[in-house]
Amino acid sequence: MSSASTSLLDHLRGRNGTLEGIKNILLAYTVYKYGKYALAYIRVKGVQGAIVALFKQLLQISITIARRFVPGANAAVASQIEKNVTSLQKKLMGDVPDHLKQHALPLKGLPASAVVTELKRLKATEHVDWKAGKISGAVYHGGEDVNKLVTEAFGMFTVANPLHPELFPGVRQMEAEVVSMLLRMYNAPDSACGSMTSGGTESLLMAIKTYRDMARELRGVTEPELIAPVTVHTAVDKGAAYFGIKLIHIPVDPATGQVNMAKVANAINGNTVMIVGSAPNYPHGIVDPIPELSALAVKYKIPLHVDACLGGFIVPFAEKAGFPLPFHVDFRVEGVTSISADTHKYGFAPKGSSVIMYRSKEIRNYQYFITTEWPGGVYCSPTIAGSRPGALVAGCWAAMMHFGESGYVETTRQILTAARSIADGIKSIEQLQVIGQPKLSVVAFNSKSPKVKIYAVADILDKRGWHLNVLQNPPAIHIACTYLNVRASKVLLTDLKEAIAMLLKDPSCGNGDVAAIYGTMASVPDRTVISDVCRGFLDALTMM
Template sequence: MATTAVTTSSRMVTFTVSTARDILARPFSYESAKTLLFFYVVFTNFVKAKRHLRARGVSETVQELYRRILAFGIRLILRLPSKKKFVEQQMGEGKLKVEDKLVPKGPDVVRHLRLPETGQSPEWIIEEMQKMDSEIPGAPKYRQGKLSGAVYHGGEDMEKVIVDAYQRYCVSNPLHPEAFPAVRKMEAEIVAMCLRLYNNPSGAGAMTSGGTESIIMAVKTYRDWARATKGIIEPEMIVPITAHAAFDKGGAYMKVKVHSIPVDPVTRKVDLKRVRRAINPNTILLVGSAINFPDGNQDDITALGELAAKHKIGMHVDCCLGSFIMPFLEPAELSGGENGRYKLEPFDFRVRGVTSISCDTHKYGFAPKGTSVIMYRDADLRRHQYYVNPSWTGGVYASPGLAGSRPGALIAGTWAAMQYMGTSGYLKSCRDIVKCTRSIANAIRTSIPELYVLGSPPASVVAFASKHPLVNIAEVGDAMSRRGWHLNQLQNPPALHIACTRLTVPLDETFVEDLKDAVKEARLAPQGTGTMTQIYGLGTSTVVGPSMVGELAEAFLNSLYKA
């Protein structure tokens, strides 16, 4: 098939070139211009289609086309009055359940929809906040440790360190470094410490508001770098399907085409053959995760780096979730593990071809939420991240990232957290968290035969799916929710994951016992009515399911702003 495609492509190129020569040999006219334009459009679209087909493969391309046609047909059927009424009823119920879960209701709920006539006292404010904390019964309490990720708590002593730093710099703004020199210094030192942690002390970097902004900034950087150095105006990037959705978001924002590449179903590493096949002259960036969010596994960063170096393109490693765990695995002597299952593989700037890395300080760095670091191999690459407007009426405007004004207090809190933890503190937290994660993974493998672990996750996340025909993993998730656990639901394949934190460490045995009971309940007495089951079923039961889930997602976002 590949040989046929190449032969066809060669014939197409030969035909187009010879035709163009014939046209150019004639006296130039309006008709000649139209003909040349026609062949130019045909040829460029043929090249785009060929590259798309090569990256996605014949089977996947046909499936994409089939899904679009089938979805269009089903949408037409759903316009029939009887079907439309049924769908609207189901969607209405789903949206109402999403809203009920987020927005407190009842006669005792006080809503603050306008400014008070006079300012309230500090005591009143604290009391009102305490009321809000208890308005929705059953909401997960993160201090109980039954929350997957979300809150990377460093302990009450760390809270005090961060709050003290925040209070000292609560009105500071790094946009004006001359007014807040200490904040500027702390930000530079945070970046320097992270660069050393990832073995590139002479590199360059910047702080952002979180992993999503770090990733979007990387996409923007490579887009502008490729345009400036290679003249690429239709950029493309290649990411594993397990890469964070922020890459798709970055592609949408920055107008970069995204090729999502499957992963090996056993190892959960990206398919390198498919990556190799997807690379073309418009490729600006390859992506690998260490570790990925869905199942906590690591891509083959060394092989991806070699491909990037060979084709002279960017290579970004998403270490947002790996953050202050991955760099400490080796010094904490956590490579290898049981039967060598957790072999430590290279992932940082020591790998040839790696040109940038994102690391979330607000995860396992225990810094305040809203902080991350994007690192580059050198300052020449980082300059493409900057935005500079030299002719604005208000003066020369320059910013390193998306934001203009930024909260210097978060930078101060991050600096304080990193100083408070130190190398020894991060080594200890790495050992504790990773041992907890592996304890859970090993228990699932050895004592819960209905489930299996996805891949061999080396760090802080373990994902598990059902291998028993009578055990629906979404039912397991609902049963775990009833036991107070707040886990992440995955799809393709359907699975659950837990991102272990310091709060999870003393609860590893409790988690395993609750999981055993949840599996038994899902197998013997499935309810089929839980929130996870409904959303999961809606997303996969029909071709138009994803669009309906999109509507539910919009309802979720709308509910966030419903007072």
């Protein structure tokens, strides 16, 4: 063999050796990366939970492939989706008697009296008598007197915009006072601060954005992770999706309904930017063990956010109302760095107001958006919105000033008394059970009898004028007790007992929309189908 051939073979062997080395490195990195992910997942979910999750994922992949490649499969699924969407659209798009739908601006403006007439027609379409107290949450009505006061405040500040504090100093002052009052309610230190937002979702979004940016700047975290109970409000899921954060859902203890602390500890790593606990959570009304979460947060130097959006004006007054929580959930807990609390629920402020509170201004600084190079000038805003309705600030301030501490203590006493009465009444019904150990205004329950399907119970209650919240995973119903429910709590228990008796006698009597929709959803393994139905529902909201 010539020296040239030998040299070429040596060169190829060397290059192949290098390529083989690179291939081995890439393989090792891939095994390390996904092995690390798998181990972390097993630490949080457990071996059995991880296997179940893997099975569900493989099933979803198989169904997706089948829909794409099996002849007629996708068309059949699409047909069923369209059927469900059409049903939802018909339910939402009922005609308003004598109202002419407006597809375009009227060529000539209508007189004010004509506009008011149309407004009255549209209002008359409300098919739920919420004043009867048969709805769960949704309408947090503090009485006609506060309603009139808030309406008057709205009228006085209709054009006000907090984006321009130099033009509307009164609105700026009211906003500062609302934040200050909330901070005192939650026993904040003098260093604490906060911002008003448009609601609980924005408050949570702001906290998530804040801690993502803080971890990126102070710790160099580029693959942020957020730890929260599976029962946390879904606005946390939304925030994680919006801001590119990996959400680690932690299961809850089946007996207490509280987040599993051992699995929270297992989920913490160098990418964890925040931990979230609920006070209480939306599905079951359970308060997570905030002091225990705080201990972990302090140990690992991780921010802890308490989502008290639902409990905003219940938590601070529960003790004085005679219903003390077994532990603190506010800034008296060392590791708590932020709290979100809605003013537009049990604070009886107009819809569209909430407060996000931070332990220090240094933390809140990461919430802000500031740009100094825009040709339109230097621009900064504290939250997502630019322009905001000053009327909402005024309405919130007016409601809080009108009720005062004594007023909120009294409404809390009445609401929690009703919630306890409902929970005790449900416990006395042999076929039902209360989920966890609710301490505040939300009571969730499901069936412990194979003869009683909980969604069928919901359908019977619906026919009797009740509009409660239907839950899943597990199937259940809950009521978020409001001031309106106080006088209707006994009626609910009577209707529940009668619904159970009806189902025991004739199980088919509860076959209605709730049982059909949620029963179908529970049996559909392809969750993309449910997502498609949801998209159809959202599309229907703006259809004529």
